[in-house]
Amino acid sequence: MYDLIGVLLLNGLAWGLIIALIALGLSIIFGLLDFINIAHGDLFMIGAVLAWTTVDVTGNFWIAFVLVPLIGFAAGCLIERGVMRPVENSPALSIVASFGLSLILQEGVRATFGTTPKRLMDPLGVTVELFGFQYEAYRLLAALIAALAIAGFFLFLRRTKLGTWMRAVRQDREMAIAMGVPADRIFMFTFGIGAAMAMLGGVVAAPITSVEFRLGLDVLPLCFIAVIIGGLGNLPGTAAAAVLLAVMEGLVSAFAEPTTARIVSLVVMSVVLLVRPNGLFAPARR
């Protein structure tokens, strides 16, 4: 029994880190542009689809780790410039626009990639003996990559000029502009980074899930839960909440079906919201 719990905890940890990566992308876009990107889950899905395509075309999975985030960054910049910039000032319109974007992405993948879920081969093809189980080594690697990406993201925010500018615009847009920060370009850049993180999450997750056009619909609510429990706009809180929730789901699923585990985490979220509307880790006032 304890062996099984150990494995499920590890699975939860790997998923939690991937969700954290995606949710952080969602959260920085929200923090800066003040709107919730409903198409964010679909960007994750595109990342997984592109990973599958990379393997299909080149036969090499690892290329996707370099290629897909770059495509994601470029796509994110284009989306911010072309789609979001004109409606930036109206939350209602930007929601509608991102919903339109989500329709285009999903239906576009359905038209080109097809409706049947596809599976990627385990790219490492190595199993390790853990808790008496043959555990896919790739899952450990996935957790590691996601953790490294998250760490890299925080380092980028703290240690680079661009990261500092991003934090500055987030904190006080007018003041940042007055100090000479090119806010327009920072917006575009942030959206690009957010999209790249979602797509990188898609690449990391592609071998441990089935790739299909509806993939984003399952992941988006998880990211929302992480973002809300962590406190909207609170980046470390979001990451912590994602890992905590996924591990909790893994733990509950040792004793009950996966759907029950999902229900438990959703109920926990509702309770957290009732008790602390601004999230677990947020100060009482934003």
Place this chain on the structure above:
Amino acid sequence: MTGGSFSSTRWAVGGLLGLFAAVIGYGVWLEDFQRSFLAEILVWGVFALSVSLVFGVGGMLSFAQALYFGAGCWGYNVAVFAYGLSGWAPVVAGVGAALAFAIPTGFIATRVRQHHTLIVTIILSVLVSTILASGHWRWIAGPYVTRSLPEAPTLPLGALTIDYADEMSAFLATATLVLGACLLAMLLIRSPFGLALKAVRENETKAAMLGYDVRLLRWLMFVAAAGFAGFAGVLYLMLSRYSNLEFFDWTYSGRAVVMAALGGLGTLIGPFVGTAVYLTAAEHLSRYYEHFMILVGILLLVLVRFMPDGLWGGAIRILSIRFSR
């Protein structure tokens, strides 16, 4: 939105009645299958109207409307199958179920800040769909969510009985009920309650200073809009005699948001215009191009860019500029 004498209630009610007379006349003139398509447009229009109310009038980004649409179907089915009721009772039960469900869920959704409302409503939808699909709590939901009515419903009206088995009576009954819903919505928008909400939407802090209980107003509007969504569910069930688990899915709410936004959020007629455009386009485009949803997505992007208040809202704006000269 409209200026001068056009905004007076008498004009608005008259315009609405005239519009409906035209729609009913058009429907009577149509072929049978086209008439039932028109009835369907009206029903989904009420669903889109509930989005217009909660989104456009209430200023809350709710993606939970499908929950209340589904709850309406569920309430109707419970009244029919569990209690053997017929006539108006299941209609009341359906709307009642939606309202009853909206009271607690709306409380959670409206006590958080605006952006949270969107997230919370999506998560609530996912929670309910997951529970319903998982087979837990089957004693509540099980036999009543995915269900077909065995026979066409009837509605007693004084000495008359409206039989939904007849295509024409079904259309006329649906159109009349939808008109009733529109009049009620108009009353709601123009009542002191609706005006207070407008104040909240335009300047929340100021409204709160003036002594309005912002949270309570939002909650009430959320519940009222849910009632409209539930009513749409009931109308749909009576018309198609079919309800499904997927009605609870948040992407269904998304579809309603699309239809309302196409026509114009916050307007009364806009959602119906948007629904008509959406469903007609879907009907025709899907014959030529399987993936017409891509085109719908592109249309949305173009619309928010160039006609942010929707087709109807934009038309009204252009007309009112013309007439006020």
